[in-house]
Amino acid sequence: MSGRKALISKDDLERMACAVAAHGVVLKGRVDPLGGFTFTMTPQAGQAASANDDLDVRLDEFGAS
Numbered sequence: 001m002s003g004r005k006a007l008i009s010k011d012d013l014e015r016m017a018c019a020v021a022a023h024g025v026v027l028k029g030r031v032d033p034l035g036g037f038t039f040t041m042t043p044q045a046g047q048a049a050s051a052n053d054d055l056d057v058r059l060d061e062f063g064a065s
Helices: 010-023 055-064
Strands: 025-031 037-043
Touching: 010 025, 010 037, 010 055
Parallel strands: none
Antiparallel strands: 025 037
16 A cells, blocks of 8 residues: 555545536646646547537535536
8 A cells, every 4th residue: 555645635536526527528647746636528539519508507516416
């Protein structure tokens, strides 16, 4: 077992996986040289974005459930 600590909790990973599956997005993450974790979400290839799509609204709705 490595002595490294996880960057995000298992619960957070599960929430991210649920959001990815529910909203049809691709999640890409990276660790910068200082150990910070950043990620981006983009629509899956071949999926057209809705003209009135608002990620903030969808994330708020997801957090409320």
